[in-house]
Amino acid sequence: MKKLEAIMEKIKPIRIELAEPTQKRLDNLTKPRGSLGRLEELAKQIVCITGREEPKIKHKIIITMAGDHGVVEEGVSAYPQEVTPQMVYNFLRGGAGINVLARHVGARVVVVDMGVAGDLDPQPELINKKVAYGTKNMVTGPAMTREQAIQSIEAGIEVVEEELKNGVDIIGTGDMGIGNTTPSSAIVAAITGADVAKVTGRGTGIDDENLKKKIKAIEKALEVNKPKAEDGIDVLAKVGGFEIGGMAGVMLASAANRIPVFIDGFISGAAALVAVKLEPKVKDYLIASHCSVEAGHIITLEWMGLKPLLDFNLRLGEGTGAALGISIAEAGIRILTEMATFGDAGVSEAIA
Structure with missing residues (x-):
């Protein structure tokens, strides 16, 4: 702390x-x-x-944080949990969407294991900040302890502090975690007070039946855990994710070092809500790269008073929208x- x-x-x-x-x-x-x-x-x-x-915008990084979620037990995702580590390896090999767009804009991708539900092979390019092997199922109790929530935020701070040694002019946030739109919707509903159905979308492409399951799971999680809207750490601990806490830490550390932060899509937006709840001054350091097709993203951005740069129907995550946003920022500075x-x-x- x-x-x-x-x-x-x-x-x-x-x-x-x-x-x-x-x-x-x-x-x-x-x-x-x-x-x-x-x-x-x-x-x-x-x-x-x-x-x-x-x-000057010379040193550009996208920090992509990965974590798993116990709430996938409720059938809230179209993909199995093993996709999370598989995609982490894809990031490390340079084959994912974020790698392509980062190369396009001249940014480095920093990959962080915040809480993947399994051991990843140690690799020089992988930063291990694992808090636990995925969160617990928030439908039956808190996703994590308060201590773990703080640990995840501080891990994000540490990642930025380490990157500062190499020089950083601008940062984009990205995520990977099967099921992570579910805790993101819960965070948004808890902090903004919006109706769960209005902030819950289809994530990776679930059908109508599973969307109903997802909404019910979030409503149950909020009822069981009763997160305190005024306490960002409490909301994160009860219905959040480790990668969400990590991104909130990235935003806090960036603001502390006067570094502009491009937030990506819905999951990054949920992390931004946590960061802004902890320190409202962070908001002015955040730039919304785009508006996701996820139902709750525009509500999230409006609550923070942020206007997205792009509306490209993106919903991939990983930091892809943030990479595009950084290229636009660089154009503005060059002008x-x-x-x-x-x-x-x-x-x-x-x-x-």
Whole structure:
């Protein structure tokens, strides 16, 4: 808990005083004012986050965290649990969707075992932060202990702290865990107060019958565990997942070090809710890369006041949307730092 408390103390407000001078520079570039829309907004936000007038985005990482979930016993997923470790090995071999998109945008993928239900073969590229062999079935009791919830968050903090040694300019969050849309829906319902049916989707593609099972399982889990909405750790412990806690830790540590964080889809959104509950200032360091087709994602983003960059009907996870978002952020920063001003280019400005 000491590590978590120390990192939360370190989180300061973004440097909003840099917004005005950044806007003035953007307005003086060789284009009509505001004509590059969200690219300009992104550039300004990243300046305020980093505290640098001309930030660079050179060192890009996607942190993909894996964990299993006891609630799969309730028939909430279309895929068996053994897919989780199989996909972790796929990440490590460079063959998954996130690997392809990370290569496309020039980012490294950092793979973390937060709680896969089995032993993974040790590999140099695999970070082992396993809290336990998957969570317990939240329908019958808490998914994890409070101590395990804190451990998962602090593990995420440790991953970022280790990566800082290599230099990090921007971070994307990603996930892998069969069944993890179920705890994510439970977290969203618990924190936002939204109806379970409205925040529960089909995940990996379950049919109508299994969707009903999934909704009932989440409703039962909330009834049995009674998570306290005002306590992010309590919500995580009772109905969350180890990879969700890990991503919340990544977000907290990134904010503490003034690093912009691109959150991916629904599971990353649930982790963001936990992080924001723990320290509300984190919200201003988060950038929503896209809006997932998962039913609860838009509710999650609206609750935090975040506007997604993309709406591409994505629902893969892994950090795929975050990778695309990072490429857009880099474009925005390049506009700010490389585009000529009217004076530099000898171009006449608009007639007053």
